[in-house]
Amino acid sequence: MTAGPHSPHTLMIRKLESIFRLSTEEKQALHDLPVQLQLLKADQDIVRIGDSPSQCCLLVEGYTCVYKLTTEGKRQIVAFYVPGDMPDLQSLHLKVLDNSLATVTPCTVGFIQHEDLRRICDRYPRITAALWRETLVDASIFREWVLNVGRRxxxxxxxxxxxxxxxxxxxxxxxxxxxxxxxxxxxxxxxxxxxxxxxxxxxxxxxxxxxxxxxxxxxxxxxxxxxxxxxxxxxxxxxxxxxxxxxx
Amino acid sequence: MTAGPHSPHTLMIRKLESIFRLSTEEKQALHDLPVQLQLLKADQDIVRIGDSPSQCCLLVEGYTCVYKLTTEGKRQIVAFYVPGDMPDLQSLHLKVLDNSLATVTPCTVGFIQHEDLRRICDRYPRITAALWRETLVDASIFREWVLNVGRRxxxxxxxxxxxxxxxxxxxxxxxxxxxxxxxxxxxxxxxxxxxxxxxxxxxxxxxxxxxxxxxxxxxxxxxxxxxxxxxxxxxxxxxxxxxxxxxx
DNA sequence: CGTACGCTTGACTCGTGTCAAAGCCAGTGG
DNA sequence: CCACTGGCTTTGACACGAGTCAAGCGTACG
Known part of the structure; x- marks a missing residue:
């Protein structure tokens, strides 16, 4: 249940690999990504709507959620994330965040610089594809949530x-x-x-x-x-x- | 209002370029993408949930929508698309479609083979980034729809x-x-x-x-x-x- | 030990769904 | 040219799911 003997990247790499079967070199490149670990308390914003972060967040332990607010202040959670997920991977290509990301439990998160991600993506197209795919799965989950909230x-x-x-x-x-x-x-x-x-x-x-x-x-x-x-x-x-x- | 003197790619390229400022070579590569044009009637499925298409759809004229059904048959539209959009770009990396795509008006659509898109993505990382970004904007719209349906x-x-x-x-x-x-x-x-x-x-x-x-x-x-x-x-x-x- | 936060309950209200009938076209065919 | 048809829109009556408010309860933690 704890991160255990893994490196912070382990879950993410395992997830990417479960689909794409990466080469040893590609896996090594991912492992070598510099990650700045941080421990966060529950109910704490990690990034906020309107921010323009220069790094992505890798969730190592705990649960986070992405939420938006109406103008009257009603909150809608649009996604939950679990260890191994990168909840704001979108920020790699969207300059300004359209939602906020917060912890719901105490969390261990790792921050990866956009420039490091971009470098590795330029060198390894299959890693690009794997990360792209991750964001597409997120989008698919959003679609299901629209159905869920709209029609059930x-x-x-x-x-x-x-x-x-x-x-x-x-x-x-x-x-x-x-x-x-x-x-x-x-x-x-x-x-x-x-x-x-x-x-x-x-x-x-x-x-x-x-x-x-x-x-x-x-x-x-x-x-x-x-x-x-x-x-x-x-x-x-x-x-x-x-x-x-x-x-x- | 009609497609006019444009090539089928025009709107899409203009959209990609409005963010990424592509080089002449990159634009040319996009222009040279083989596109198979097709005219569709209104209220017609283009691809269905469960399908594994080998091509992407480029909307040239008309409106389309993406929808899902509950087990009881209630329908939820999760997105509308307008000319210049690629409503099932996701199929490039997700093997099986998790939603259906249908015309809502008579449409002109162009089909682009996945292999052609993949080839161009391998050669031009900036085009990859631009297309990836498009799917991220879609995801952002889905998030807003969850808020819309859930909290307004x-x-x-x-x-x-x-x-x-x-x-x-x-x-x-x-x-x-x-x-x-x-x-x-x-x-x-x-x-x-x-x-x-x-x-x-x-x-x-x-x-x-x-x-x-x-x-x-x-x-x-x-x-x-x-x-x-x-x-x-x-x-x-x-x-x-x-x-x-x-x-x- | 108390205080705060989250859970639980009941009563009442209100936004929406459902059903059913009627009206309104626009397209079709005689 | 007009009556027919089917799909879409409009209306009203009624039912019901879910929101709101307010109070009480439980429990974890300082």
Whole structure:
């Protein structure tokens, strides 16, 4: 569950490699990327909308989220990120950030300079492709979230979010069979599925009453994966993982 | 308003160049991309979820949309595309499509083989960056849509969608000062903002009653841009256009 | 031990969905 | 040239999901 004996890059490289089968040289180049590690507390902005960062953030441990605010101050979380993700990789090509990135738990993050990333991309087109692909998967997840928020009721929305968490965490080895850690407040869940926190509470009770989920502290367990998938209308296709991981 | 004397690539190249200032050689390489033109009727799928196309679609004339369906068959449109866009550029790196792409009006589209795109990307890293950036802007728009659908009421959502259309169309020269063509049914608008078509009808009437929009056939005019932006909570930052276009 | 934050509950309100019927074209064919 | 048709828009009545408000509860932490 901790970063353990890995280098900060390990999870990211493993993820890139699961699709692209990089050469030893390419992997080495990634390993050699200078990373400035930093420990952050929970509920802390990493970068803010309007910023023009000169570095990307690599999430090593903990969960982060990307959020936006309406002019009236309502918050919408548009993505959660788990270890191995690069939550603001977009900043490599978009000069100014259109969203804010914040920790939701205490986090270990590594910062990689844009110039270092650009150098490695120029030299290794396959790494460029792999990183590009990462941003495309992000985009695919956003599309699914639009569907989720736009066309499912609160009950299915929540079920869908839980399904997504399970699959993403399993893919990086942070979930056992059927249980994983979900250290989010009901307010954060509400901001993610576009409802009120009161209603999140009712929906969670309903999910528990129907035995679709069980929870102990921040641990969530899913007794019947197929049943939860069904009520969520969840199809992992949009996560674009390789089949072994999804099947699990 | 028609494709006119342009080659099919013109709008796309102009868009890429507005950010990246490509060299003559790079522009020529783009111009030389083989494109297979095709005329399509309205309401026709171009590619479907689950497909693995070997080509990308370049929209030359008309509007297309990307949509997804819930298991119960509810449709959510997650993006609209206008001439100059490449609505399924993602397929270059994601083997299987996670959404469907359809025309909403009669369209002229050009198909570009993936292998041709990959070849040009390998040779010209700046073109890679420009195309990558395009997909990042798409992702940014998806994020804004999550906010739109999740945290704004139907009235603001519709206003926001209209603002986005105006800015995108102006950027490719398809909108005069304050009026543009919006040949969408209320059902399509409903699928885009995640409400029922009946409610779309009421919201549009409300917008007209408040003189925030006027419409004649499919033509929409915006009498007071600042006022519409205000009720929509619209900030064009997320479209990542260069400032001259946005200001207009 | 208290204080703060998050969770839970109930009552009430309100935005939207649903259903069903009617009106309005624009295109088609007789 | 006009009646027919089908798709889209418009309307009204009603139902329901979800938001809001406000109070009370639990618990982790200083």
């Amino acid at each position: 009721d609160a009950f299915s929305r929540m079920a869908h979010l839980l399904c997504e968490f399970r699959v993403k965490l399993k893919a990086v080895g942070l979930a056992e069979d059927d249980t994983f850690d979900l250290p989010l407040t009901q307010g954060e869940l509400a901001d993610a599925i576009g409802t009120s926190n009161v209603h999140v509470n009712r929906v969670l009770q309903d999910l528990r009453a129907k035995d679709l989920i069980r929870s102990k502290g921040t641990q969530v367990t899913i007794p019947d994966w197929e049943k939860l998938k069904a009520v969520a209308g969840f199809d992992p296709l949009y996560l674009h993982l390789e089949s072994e991981e999804v099947a699990a | 009421d139907a009235f603001s959502r519709m206003a926001h969608l209209l603002c986005e259309f105006r800015v995108k169309l102006k950027a490719v020269g398809l909108a005069e000062d304050d009026t543009f063509d919006l040949p969408l049914t209320q059902g399509e608008l409903a699928d885009a903002i995640g409400t029922s078509n009946v409610h779309v009808n009421r919201v549009l009437q409300d917008l007209r009653a408040k003189d925030l929009i006027r419409s004649k056939g499919t033509q929409v005019t915006i009498p007071d841009w600042e006022k519409l932006k205000a009720v929509a909570g619209f900030d064009p930052l997320y479209l990542h256009l260069e400032s001259e276009e946005v200001a207009a």
